[in-house]
Amino acid sequence: MTVTPGGPEDPRNPEAAARAIEVPEPAGGWGSMQGIAATELSQKAGPGALETLAHLNKPDGTACTSCAWVKPPNPSAFEFCENGAKATLWDLTRERCTPDFFAQHTVTELRALSAYDLENEGRLTEPMRYDAATDRYIRTTWDEAFAAIGAQLRTIPPEAITFYASGKAALEPSYLYAAFARMLGHNNLPDSSNMCHETTSVGLKKVIGSPVGTCQLDDFEHCDAIFYLGQNPGTNSPRILHPLQQAVKRGCRIVAFNPLKEAGLVEFVNPQSPVQMLTGKATRLAHLYLQVRPGGDLAALMGVCKHVFARDTAARAAGEAPVLDDAFLAEHTHAFDAFRTKVDGTSWEALERASGVTRAEMEAAGQVYVEAKAVIGIYGMGLTQQVHGSEAIGMLVNLLLLRGNIGRKGAGCSPIRGHSNVQGQRTVGITEKVALAPVEKYREVLGLETPPQDGHNTAHFLEALLAGRNRAYVGLGGNLAMAVPDHERVHPTWRNMDLTVHIATRLNHTHLLPGKQSWILPCLVRSEEDIQASGNQFVSVEDSFSHIYSSMGRRKPASEHLLSETAILCELAKATLPFNPRWLWDEWRGDYARIRDLIARTYPDQFADMDRRMHEPGGFFRGNDARRRVWKTDSGKAEFTDPSVLNAGGDTSPEGALRLVTLRSNDQFNTTIYGHSDRLRGLSGERTIALISPVEIARLGLAEGQRITLVTAIEPETRRAVEGLKVVAYDLPAGTIAGYFPELNPLVPLGLREKLSDTPASKGVPVLVEA
The missing domain is CATH 3.40.228.10 (Dimethylsulfoxide Reductase, domain 2)
Structure with a gap:
């Protein structure tokens, strides 16, 4: 179509732009309120949840576990959004996933359930141990769990152990987690950044420092x-x-x-x-x-x-x-x-x-x-x-x-950023790269000698898993097995590990791929009281703007058997590591201010006086050199870059292939599915769908509502396919198809990754349609 500059179809004409943009309904509004209400009805969080929501993202209130947006110094009356409310209500559900539930179902049976059905069973209440003879998780005690996990970790070479972090854990447990890994002798510390914003950590640093x-x-x-x-x-x-x-x-x-x-x-x-x-x-x-x-x-x-x-x-x-x-x-x-x-x-x-x-x-x-x-x-x-x-x-x-x-x-x-503290975890040491670890400060503050070899990120962990080199996995939250690419190749090898340990709040599919020994260690959520020797504990988180805030939970825990993430890590470390008079696990567990002192001593330029400053309205800013026009790049200046390609998806698409974009729905946070409504896109009822433009539907000889199979169009030596997807007509550019994450992750080859960061290229997977 020829567009006359300034004419009715010129996108520079605001009236033309307004006519061209149509969506089923605006964001926010009554639809947002109804979405929150639906989650409350399904989870029965009760009147106490309203008090939690009232304090969400307020000074010395509870930091939301949803996105990493700012906690403003002058908050509004309701400083939360639909997503944050859903995440909070989901955490505070009255439903309980008890040992009796596990006694009624084998792990094989549970794997057949949807992600929504699994998590809808509610909060995990007691530590569980996998019993291979019965294919069931059975009740255990904390003492038994810590002793057995510690004994097993001591028998496995450090380079064959992976400590994964999902992005929600606060700064205090994150700092200890990174230190624990290095005390054990490895830097295998992948986290959820490897799946999403690692490209920022690498690419943005390269050009502005x-x-x-x-x-x-x-x-x-x-x-x-x-x-x-x-x-x-x-x-x-x-x-x-x-x-x-x-x-x-x-x-x-x-x-x-x-x-x-x-x-x-x-x-x-x-x-x-x-x-x-x-x-x-x-x-x-x-x-x-x-x-x-x-x-x-x-x-x-x-x-x-x-x-x-x-x-x-x-x-x-x-x-x-x-x-x-x-x-x-x-x-x-x-x-x-x-x-x-x-x-x-x-x-x-x-x-x-x-x-x-x-x-x-x-x-x-x-x-x-x-x-x-x-x-x-x-x-x-x-x-x-x-x-x-x-x-x-x-x-x-x-x-x-x-x-x-x-x-x-x-x-x-x-x-x-997505997760509430994913940026902060990297700030306090969760990184596989030795150059980014506080090596000298670890030596000074903890008497710790950091292993000299780089560890592996998530992609390299999966490669080690496929090669049989990774023998133990400890997961600090998350549902990594579902979030990663290449399910058909990765999932069978997951079960070959000697040990899998899951620190979690709800049951998910990663827990249902148990290693030869497997443990579920249930933990508190951020909105619950964390009572230790010195009383109810504050934790801290970092937002997308590099501000550090305090957070305290005030709800009674879902079960008397739950421990905090920090408590679990301290007990695991005590059970695993040799005694060291400078590693004060009992003191750190009893008073998290002692951990914040470690953080401040390890990162004095950014975290000095952390324990006081994090309580200030709006938290404290840990600084940003590029904001001051100090460019820590190779040239000492901000770098212009000359791109090698014109499309960031590269030249990987064979003739006739579409580019697949994976999406999250309005009733979803990462792999957590709250329901089956995607109202902001006018979709509901099911997640096994493929969005295709009407022009592409006609070109491919398809019909709306028809069921199709999507097949990955590269690496033909391995067939990657997802069947039974319903064709839904949707306004998309030519050559584009879209569907939900994580259901379409089996189509993403592990080798299809961002060149510098190894992040899965999930927003541009070449696929073919089989009717």
Whole structure:
């Protein structure tokens, strides 16, 4: 279609943009309230849950276990979102998964249940031991569990042991977990970052010297434009919708890049606004919405840069002020000329093919950037879970650097994290890389000699598992076996391990792949009292903006037999490690302030006086060099990058293949399924679906409602297939198909990973359709 600039179909025309964006219903509003109510009805959390919600994300209240959004210094009356409320109600369920339940079912029988059915049995109540003779988990005692696990760990070579962390554990148990692994003699410390935002830790650090975002909350009060890529706030981080709404109301323009038109980027009804709730009048969020192909963000951003260069050239020719920030570029950046040469040498036709959007759309987005004085770039896993995700992050940074949009008020790069403390776990030592571990401070503070060899991340753990080299697994939360790629290859080998240990709150499918010895150790949730020798304990967490906050639970535990994560780790370490007079496990268990003293001594520049400062409203900021325009890169400056590809998905798609994007539903947090409603996409009833555009349905000779099989189109020596998926017509770019995580994880080959970070490329898997 030919688009006349400024005409009715030009995406730069706001009326045309508004007509083009349609979603089943706005994010927030009464639908959000109904979603919370449905979870409360299913979990029967009771009136006490309302008190917990009232204190959620407040100073010295309970930190939400959902996303890693900020706990503001001046919180609103209800400082939680639909997702946070669901996670809290899920934790505080009245349902109990007792030893009697396990006595009635074999592990083989339980594996046939859905994720929802398993978790809906409720909270685990007592430690359990797997009995291979009966294929059942049976009741055990804490003393028996600790003694047996410790004895087994001592017989296994350290390099064959993996300590995995899911991302929810607070800073105190996370610090001890990392230290425990190294005391045992290994650095095998994969965590959930390896599955999602490790590309940020590697890719962003390479170009600006910081492995985390540079923004603070008040930047959202001063930005003129927000470029929002590959993230669905309505489902994954709804509390960000409040600052987005306020930004739009004062004139900020949001440009969204995503293959799906997600409601949370289109319209929002604020549940805390009586006027919006009564009238139903939504705030329109996205000024422009570019429906890129999977991986097409990279080319689309290059097209935005191309327009910025064109406007700068025109301005200089007309004797007007330059568009580019020449002073910033000269003082703070490296390799600008090579990047400009690459952009100038790349045709609009090539960018349209790679991105899936038109030149007019890219130019419209570029004009928003040119007209904005301060721009924030926000992104999620749609950008990072690609084969060349680091290059996509680099391209976003390229764009921000052109006008000095890093390191000043109202501007910066802001990745949105998922788990509530996944960023914090890395901060306090959960990393497989020795170079990132506090080796000298461990020696000084703990008398610990860190093993010199790098450990393995999640991908390398799976490779070791397939090769029979990994013999023990300790999981600090999570449902890793379902979250990983390549289920048909990985799951059978999981059961070959000598030992599997699961520190958990509810039953999930990873627990149902027991090793030769397997233990379930049930723990408290964050909203429950954690009574130790010195009383009820505070813990601490880190948000996406590098702020550290306190959190305390006040609900009675679900069972008298539960222990905290910290208590479990201290007892495991005592049962496993030789005595060392500097390893004070009993003291650390009895008073978590002693652990915070260790953290402050290990990281004095960031955590000095941690035990006091974490109680301040808004917590404390541990600092960010790139925000101060101090660039800890190889060149000492912010790096422009010259991409090797135009689509971050790479060149892996055979002829006729579609690119698969895996999604989370509105009734889901990671592998936890709260129900079967995905109302913000107008979907409900089942999760075995394949979303395909009407054009692709017709091209493939399919019919809506038909059941199909998806087959991975690469690595043909191994057949990877998911059968029985219902075809659902959905507005998607050409060549794109979408479906739910983790149900479609069997289609993701372990070898399809981001080049620098090893993150699974789950947002661009080449697949073929079998009718």
